[in-house]
Structure formats: structure tokens, C-alpha cells
Amino acid sequence: MLPSKTLDILKRLPLCPLHLINYSMYDLIPLVETWLGKESFTVSVLANRVDGIKKTGFLSSDKVTVFLEDYIGLCSVRIEGQTDACARLAEYLKSLPPKRERTEKETIVKEREIVKMPCPYCRTLVSIAENRCPNCGAYTKG
Numbered sequence: 001m002l003p004s005k006t007l008d009i010l011k012r013l014p015l016c017p018l019h020l021i022n023y024s025m026y027d028l029i030p031l032v033e034t035w036l037g038k039e040s041f042t043v044s045v046l047a048n049r050v051d052g053i054k055k056t057g058f059l060s061s062d063k064v065t066v067f068l069e070d071y072i073g074l075c076s077v078r079i080e081g082q083t084d085a086c087a088r089l090a091e092y093l094k095s096l097p098p099k100r101e102r103t104e105k106e107t108i109v110k111e112r113e114i115v116k117m118p119c120p121y122c123r124t125l126v127s128i129a130e131n132r133c134p135n136c137g138a139y140t141k142g
Contacts, residue, residue: 017069017078018090022099025068025075032066035092039085052085064089 020028025048032050036043041052041064052064064081066089077093079086116125117140124135131141 017076018093019074019076020093020096020099021074023075023096025070027099028068028075028077028093031096032068032089032093035089036064036085039088041085054085 036052050066062083067078069076119133122136
């Protein structure tokens with residue numbers, strides 16, 4: 001279920017862009033780049049825009065421009081161009097499997113334990129990683 005904020009945004013967005021739920025533009029840019037590359041387009045990416053140009057003749061070329069915008073829980077995709085590649089790209093994006101809702105990643109921080117032992121000569125506590133006692137200079141490891 002989408003949050004109410006996302007539903008409000010969906011109601012205000014125009015109908016022409018695709019709205020892919022639980023995808024971000026960072027998920028979609030590599031997918032769009034790969035798809036355009038397989039279709040023989042030369043691809044360039046600038047922030048949230050992906051441009052694809054394919055030479056079709058001496059003075060003619062096909063151009064596809066994809067604009068991506070992130071919203072809460074979804075990505076809005078607008079495809080511009082006059083070629084059939086735009087329609088095929090839109091169909092490809094619509095056919096993407098639904099992505100599971102993002103979850104907060106757990107970060108586990110392990111504290112490093114410093115084990116100390118007494119110096120055999122002066123009884124000062126010395127880290128077991130040290131070879132010499134900082135107090136008397138004696139070797140702690142055999």
C-alpha cells in the first residue's frame with residue numbers, strides 16, 4: 001500500500017508519464033541506458049535525463065530523451081521523441097516486474113575489542129597487538 005503522500009502526488013501528476021512504483025531514478029537510469037545501447041543508440045546521461053541518438057541516414061537521426069523524476073515511493077518517467085523506439089521503451093519499462101518496497105537497511109557496527117595483557121616484567125597493561133611494552137621496552141611476544 002502506498003503512503004497517502006504518494007497517492008496525493010499521483011493524483012496531481014499529469015497522465016502522460018509512466019509512474020513506476022518503488023523504483024528510483026538510480027534504479028532506472030542503468031536499465032534505460034542498457035536498453036538504448038542494445039537498440040544501437042549512442043547514449044549520454046546528464047543528471048536525471050538520458051539522451052539516445054541513432055544515425056539513420058546521412059542527415060537524419062532518431063532521438064529519444066528520457067526524463068526521470070523521483071517522488072516518494074515512485075519514479076515518474078517521461079519519454080520524448082518521434083520514433084517507434086519511444087513506444088518500445090515505454091513498453092519495456094511497463095513490463096518491468098514490480099519492485100518490492102524499499103526497507104531501511106540495517107547497519108551493524110561492531111566495536112573492536114582491544115585485549116590487553118600485563119607485561120611480564122613491569123606488569124603494565126599492553127595491547128596484544130604490540131610487540132614491545134610502552135613502559136619498560138621489553139618484548140611481550142616470544
